Amino acid sequence: MRVVVIDDTWPLDRARAILEPCGVTVEFNTEIAGDDVVAVLTYPGGRIAVDVLDAAPNLKAVGTCSTGFDHLAVDALAERGVWCCRVTHFCDVEVVDHTMALIYAVLRGVVMLDGLVREGTWWPYPRAPRPVRGSILGVVGFGAISHGLVETASAVGMDVRVASEHAAAGDVAAAGGTLVPLDDLLAAADVVAIMTSLTDRTRGMIDAAAIAKMRPDAYLVNTARAAIVDHLALGRALETGAIAGAALDVLPVEPAPADEPALTWPNTIIQPHAAWYSAESDRRSFDDAAEDVARVLLGEKPLNGMSRPA
């Protein structure tokens, strides 16, 4: 029996260590074909449709090294007896760390000041550093990552406000924040951090009207999903000085095409969707997916299976 890995960056030695005890061999292959293929390990760029079963009729499990699973035909595969497994919470710590680094970066102005020094500027600073302690951080959303961000930001002395339709005020307070309406958060914050998942309700939630409520000296940090923010409205706000700056780890099209408008916006830090990354989270994304596939092969219920097969 074989497990096919279609991601050429997947560390095969680790997948083998996890899966071979189940009595399978593990190989990299661009083709998923054969009666002996029992599982596939994939990634966000590797789409798995239900017709995979035409060539591999004995498939039992598909594991992806990502939290997102829109590249997998989850329900259709489940109807045909296949578990689809994703990985969750493997990079919560990293996203909190990276978001904190970006919050510090915008408030202290370090990336802009670096550019200015190289242009020969010294004093007075065109971008005045601000205190972090006592500054108001507005966190939009209150999931697991957001919870960690609220705890960390309050630990460094920020005044943390949270806007969320689902959170209880007591849970936010226990993490060190204050639950407020979104409009109040936008009007008060030195830094607005987007920390919610992308759903039909949050798509475009931070639109031109929401950005207009922000302070002219406020920054927007987005390490969640680009589509939560109206990208062109954000660009206009930056170009007209309606807000002070932004730090974006996510863009409408990734990787960023050469004509991505954010590349020309002033006072904007751009990251290559890197907030999730550390050597540890990178390893966990692969290992957790392989381990869940191993559970399926051993007849157990996977921890992060998405739709129970018929």
Place this chain on the structure above:
Amino acid sequence: MTRVLILDPLWPMDVGMEVLDGIDVTLEKTDRIEGDDVVAVLAAPEQTIPANLLELAPNVRLVGTCSTGYDNLPAVELSAQGVMCLHVKSYCDEEVAEHTITLAANLLRGVAQLDGFVREGGWWPYPREPRRLAGSRLGIVGFGRIGRLVAIQGDALRIEVVAYDEFVDEATMQSLGVQKVDLDTLIETSDVVTLHAPLLPETQHLMNARRFAQMRDDAYLVNCARGPLVDHVALGDALRMGVIAGAAIDVYPVEPPAADEPAFGWPNLILQPHSAWYSAEASLAPYRRQIADLARFLRGEEPEGLIMQPEVAR
């Protein structure tokens, strides 16, 4: 009439002056020290107070510099002549500590390098792999007021903090969650080495070629203290040859750096314009403190920023 001279063309004359209400004194900006009616002189850090001050203005009993460092006023000589010498203690410790943590976190997460990488068309794999803050080791050289604030903030970010300071005992460090280590251990084991020592003859070039060679090849240096703590040429060599992974410096051997400053060409380096001290509040605090101390002096109270007790009460 009692006059106070202000040797600083940029001194904001509307900041903190309310504490002088009801005191009969005139403040005037000037670049010349003279007059029998001058009782105090307040100076910008760039202004040097001459040792023969009392020959120019014999009744001066207070001299202040609007900075923490006071190498611009001859405090020992003037104190011996009964003049109170003032500086501004710790008005920007928190700003420096926050800027230091900002640079440490940005180096560990690769923020500046990744920003440049995206602008060159890059995306994945990252040329600079972001690291976890939790479990990364921050080594603080010099555990004074700023070093301690850096430790507190690093701890809040779940960074493991170690420190070296021969004048601070283990218990004091432990009370802040910091492990005391020797300098060799700190330099050899830290992910980020950050300098918070004063510049003294014995700390000049504290970081030199030998010390860079001791650092891990994936480690970073942060210097928000004083430029000459680091052998600048050795830093350039270490960066260009990959002896260390990167650095962030807020201070230079000469400030501002010249147009041909070699650091502009070194890789994996974040450059700052001596801005760690800055916040709007901190930018005005030295003026407020000096005017408040002037008011104390004029009321016959002891100023808070005395560098040393004057030896003779004249």
